[in-house]
Amino acid sequence: MNKGTVAWESPSNIALIKYWGKKGRQYPCNPSVSMTLKNAVSRTCLSFTERNQEWLTFEFEGKNVGAFENRIQNFLEELKDELSFINDYTFHIKSENTFPHSTGIASSASAMSSLAMCLCSMQEQVTGKKYEKDEFLKKASYIARLGSGSASRSIYGSYATWGKSNAFSKASSDYATPFSKYVHPIFKDYQDFILIVSSEKKKVSSTVGHSLMKHHPFAEARYDQAHDNFERMLGILRSGDLNGFIEVLENEALSLHGLMMNSNPSFTLLKPNTLLAIELIRDYRETTKTPIGFTLDAGPNIHLMFPKNELSVVNKFVDEELKHLLENGRYLKDETGLGPKQIM
Ligand code: PMV
Numbered sequence: 001m002n003k004g005t006v007a008w009e010s011p012s013n014i015a016l017i018k019y020w021g022k023k024g025r026q027y028p029c030n031p032s033v034s035m036t037l038k039n040a041v042s043r044t045c046l047s048f049t050e051r052n053q054e055w056l057t058f059e060f061e062g063k064n065v066g067a068f069e070n071r072i073q074n075f076l077e078e079l080k081d082e083l084s085f086i087n088d089y090t091f092h093i094k095s096e097n098t099f100p101h102s103t104g105i106a107s108s109a110s111a112m113s114s115l116a117m118c119l120c121s122m123q124e125q126v127t128g129k130k131y132e133k134d135e136f137l138k139k140a141s142y143i144a145r146l147g148s149g150s151a152s153r154s155i156y157g158s159y160a161t162w163g164k165s166n167a168f169s170k171a172s173s174d175y176a177t178p179f180s181k182y183v184h185p186i187f188k189d190y191q192d193f194i195l196i197v198s199s200e201k202k203k204v205s206s207t208v209g210h211s212l213m214k215h216h217p218f219a220e221a222r223y224d225q226a227h228d229n230f231e232r233m234l235g236i237l238r239s240g241d242l243n244g245f246i247e248v249l250e251n252e253a254l255s256l257h258g259l260m261m262n263s264n265p266s267f268t269l270l271k272p273n274t275l276l277a278i279e280l281i282r283d284y285r286e287t288t289k290t291p292i293g294f295t296l297d298a299g300p301n302i303h304l305m306f307p308k309n310e311l312s313v314v315n316k317f318v319d320e321e322l323k324h325l326l327e328n329g330r331y332l333k334d335e336t337g338l339g340p341k342q343i344m
Contacts, residue, residue: 021213031163038337112147157339184240246293
């Protein structure tokens with residue numbers, strides 16, 4: 001086939017155990033595990049025709065964004081060993097997000113995973129060979145990883161691990177591994193409210209962030225900690241231990257930011273209101289015994305995580321006690337999602 005169109009929708013994910021530090025061709029220095037989101041998704045549509053001179057156009061939300069196009073171009077050029085057909089085609093790619101820009105939601109995870117799914121569908125069309133479903137997902141996760149490490153995990157719904165570990169024999173550093181079938185029912189419809197403290201553009205890209213770990217004085221200690229936390233977290237996801245979940249979740253979030261603060265150069269991504277909100281969340285948990293906990297990505301916004309049966313009390317708590325700390329009082333409601341969906 002020498003022309004066609006494919007499209008996929010793929011979600012973002014929130015890391016419970018963080019990937020921070022990489023080596024070689026986008027391999028993680030420690031294992032990670034994340035929850036796949038439901039509402040925060042990217043939709044990517046890829047049309048291909050026989051190659052001509054201008055072989056790539058990329059539109060993000062109707063506009064040509066040079067920086068994104070360069071990243072996609074490099075990504076596609078680097079895939080010539082994995083997807084050799086790429087050199088024979090011209091690509092017209094359009095992508096959009098359902099969530100607002102710069103809200104601390106990892107858009108590279110949803111964008112790169114949706115593009116990886118499109119490329120694997122395209123491969124099936126141009127070669128006429130269909131993959132078994134598991135093989136398709138594994139390949140897509142491998143390709144997504146090369147675009148953005150965290151994107152490898154978005155290929156699977158519910159929960160997914162990425163990075164080799166003795167604690168989970170199926171885990172690999174090449175691609176993510178689904179973890180959903182081991183998860184306790186309390187985590188199956190877990191909630192994540194993304195509290196927007198600031199939508200300012202990040203001061204440090206994740207590429208720079210990962211590279212800061214190269215000469216970080218605490219790097220080895222961090223990788224040991226991440227291995228321990230990963231093993232604990234998998235046990236917690238299986239058993240449904242909410243207190244343990246919160247303890248490890250928050251330890252990971254603050255460790256990530258600790259590493260940024262004491263690296264050279266140093267970055268402080270937390271805002272005063274992030275810290276005020278964290279204190280209020282911890283006080284509320286202490287006094288009401290509601291099992292809410294927070295995590296953070298590489299930014300100032302808070303992911304407030306809790307079981308679905310606490311939805312109405314947490315809604316009230318956020319509206320009454322946290323909203324005034326948020327930019328324009330804004331927060332996004334999300335929850336555990338099912339993973340990518342083919343839309344064309
Ligand atoms: O996938 P990247 O290179 O954008 O890095 C993601 C880093 C964190 O979001 C901070 C952690 C993670 O595991 O998702």
